[in-house]
Amino acid sequence: MKRIGLLAGSLRAESYARKVARNLGLMGPNTVVVEPISLAHLPLWHDQLSGRDQATCQAFKAQIKRLDGFCIVTPEINRGIPGCLKNALDIASVSDDGNLWQGKPVLIASVSTGKLGGMSANQQLKQLALVLGMQVIQPSEIYLSDVSQLFAQHDLLTDEQTVTFLKLAMARLVAAVQGAEPALPALTFDFGPDIIRLQRQGQTIGQATFDWSTGLLVITGVTIEPDFAHQGLAGQLMLKLIVMARLFDLSIVAGCGYSQAFFKQHPAIAQRLCLH
Numbered sequence: 001m002k003r004i005g006l007l008a009g010s011l012r013a014e015s016y017a018r019k020v021a022r023n024l025g026l027m028g029p030n031t032v033v034v035e036p037i038s039l040a041h042l043p044l045w046h047d048q049l050s051g052r053d054q055a056t057c058q059a060f061k062a063q064i065k066r067l068d069g070f071c072i073v074t075p076e077i078n079r080g081i082p083g084c085l086k087n088a089l090d091i092a093s094v095s096d097d098g099n100l101w102q103g104k105p106v107l108i109a110s111v112s113t114g115k116l117g118g119m120s121a122n123q124q125l126k127q128l129a130l131v132l133g134m135q136v137i138q139p140s141e142i143y144l145s146d147v148s149q150l151f152a153q154h155d156l157l158t159d160e161q162t163v164t165f166l167k168l169a170m171a172r173l174v175a176a177v178q179g180a181e182p183a184l185p186a187l188t189f190d191f192g193p194d195i196i197r198l199q200r201q202g203q204t205i206g207q208a209t210f211d212w213s214t215g216l217l218v219i220t221g222v223t224i225e226p227d228f229a230h231q232g233l234a235g236q237l238m239l240k241l242i243v244m245a246r247l248f249d250l251s252i253v254a255g256c257g258y259s260q261a262f263f264k265q266h267p268a269i270a271q272r273l274c275l276h
Helices: 016-027 051-066 083-091 119-131 160-178 233-247 257-265 267-272
Strands: 003-008 033-037 069-074 105-111 142-144 188-192 195-200 203-211 217-224 252-254
Touching: 003 016, 003 051, 003 160, 016 033, 016 069, 016 105, 016 160, 016 188, 016 233, 033 051, 033 233, 051 083, 069 119, 069 160, 083 119, 105 119, 105 160, 119 142, 142 160, 195 233, 203 233, 217 233, 217 257, 233 252, 233 257, 252 257, 257 267
Parallel strands: 003 033, 003 069, 069 105, 105 142, 217 252
Antiparallel strands: 188 195, 195 203, 203 217
């Protein structure tokens, strides 16, 4: 299964870039694995790093090496990308295996609380990606302005036009990573503050409900329309809930019969997610 890294070029605790990257991860199909990439622990790259810092950089390079493509979301600082993002790009450009970004598809987006959507940072990042030999995916001009207005509860994107645009971009990234022509996925997911709707060709065929008010992801129900039962679709909803928990650093509470049965059948997953 192909793996896509989610990289937010910010160290801020409430980074809008990170929130957008997490939402992009949710928009991917269950046929790929999405993996957050942290920059917070990386030292400033130079040729006299301590042994501990060298080990940190090697672990980061190993992560970049195993990934097949990337979503990179950057804020804009003084009309450019933050230093932490440039530092990360530099670190993984030099290794025993060469430039680890080389040839890999990348989806680039920028965010800003102003009206220009981080355009200058976006252009700078695109230039760097091309220098590093990355395959920049179209649309390559994703500028998210007034970004603070785009989120609902739990930092989920709700602006319909933005969500539609980003889903298209994510589908193109997935197609590039999988070596296929872009196509509409057979199954899509529509997110609300307390519900995930599973859709096929625009028709809702199932849903999962949850409560996030306590800082835990409490699954309160998983249902599939009778005409679509026994096709593994409830499991698809559970996989998406698991992705949500991983991306947003949540523990899951199995609060309905189906979720309890699912985790009983998959004890390794239950153990990793620290179920209550």
